[in-house]
Amino acid sequence: MPSKPKSPRRAMQKSVRLSEIQKAAREVFFTKGFAGATMEQIAKQARVSKGTLYLYFTNKDDLYVSLMLPVLDELGRYLHEFAQQVERKTIISRDQFLSRLCEIYYATYQFDPDGMRIIQTFQLGNHFAAMSKATLETINQRASANYRITRNVLLQLMRDGILKQRDPIKLTDILWATLIGIIQLEESKARTTQKDHLKVTLLCAFEIIGEGI
């Protein structure tokens, strides 16, 4: 929440500090967990005083939640590229569509599993009531942009006769929900069995769904 920068020099410093803080926050939050991490530790890791953290984020929740943004951006880039491919009629079959989408979702997860988990906790809504209006706004804006792209891709493919005519909103939801649900389940199983079945389960799910869309 720094005020408007006057000089470009200061603006640069600000953005550097910001990402330094976020980098430090990642390290501390993701090794100690949200409750286990303290603002003092994060400040130390970022070579900054505790007070400074509060110049950039309104509170602990806010800082934590901000770490999901790179994931949303990464997903956005993938989806954008995907939409272009669909536009150019490069995607010409249902299977192709599904395996591509599955890849995108999996790549997004792989890009930052910890960030993905924040998205889920956030979406669950129980926690993080205290975060700033601004951060909430940013998140919603990015998320709904991604949502819109996916829906448009589906609409296009339905128009082209590649997918069955269905409610595109519901379908968008179901595809994303499948990802979310499987991540949640498989991560929880992985914690006890040490085995990673996420990708194969996801593939299996998309194969099953493939026969119905």
Add this chain to the structure above:
Amino acid sequence: MPSKPKSPRRAMQKSVRLSEIQKAAREVFFTKGFAGATMEQIAKQARVSKGTLYLYFTNKDDLYVSLMLPVLDELGRYLHEFAQQVERKTIISRDQFLSRLCEIYYATYQFDPDGMRIIQTFQLGNHFAAMSKATLETINQRASANYRITRNVLLQLMRDGILKQRDPIKLTDILWATLIGIIQLEESKARTTQKDHLKVTLLCAFEIIGEGI
């Protein structure tokens, strides 16, 4: 955490206290949220001192997480009944199977949405590192019992030729994951749009899945 009861009178009192505390905890946690709720408030609501809470639960996490148990039990009852129906060959088609399972899942959710959310947060694994070994044990035991029933139902239906031959473990996961994912997504949407599409989306998902299994 109460020690072994000697007299039945005392044992009765203990179990009454326990459920009084859990009832109070529900009220406070579910109106103020996990972080917003204080042990002091819960104690007050339960007409008990703060110290007493710690005779029944090792810490705040433990108390919170214990509130998911009724949901697991309820699901267990439904699934048990379902398994008996399958045993008796009352379920004779794929559609019948799916719509029944969908009903069960939805009923479980309806039984206690707040408890369901705890299951999800717990499954996510970020939070609640400090809960007691005993509670963790209980939860895992109930959860895997439910898991086993579902898998056996699927196996039976595959043997009977009602479902396609598939990896029953993956399929169990995918069905549950679909529920979890849709709950998460639709609740998050409901928070902003005030509209409840959970059931219709779930039905749609199970219809799509129906064509692939």
Add this chain to the structure above:
DNA sequence: GGCATAAAATGACTGACGGTCAGTCATTTT
């Protein structure tokens, strides 16, 4: 370079809360 002013950073401080434990007292046992 030196000074004035504004912005940024600091860290000592505070209040709130999770968790503890020595002590109390009703109930049960002897």
Add this chain to the structure above:
DNA sequence: AAAATGACTGACCGTCAGTCATTTTATGCC
């Protein structure tokens, strides 16, 4: 009736998120 038990209490402690008066640093002007 005396002794033992154990459920319960609440004052107390340590920790930590968040605040704010003070100090440090950067910028603009002469």
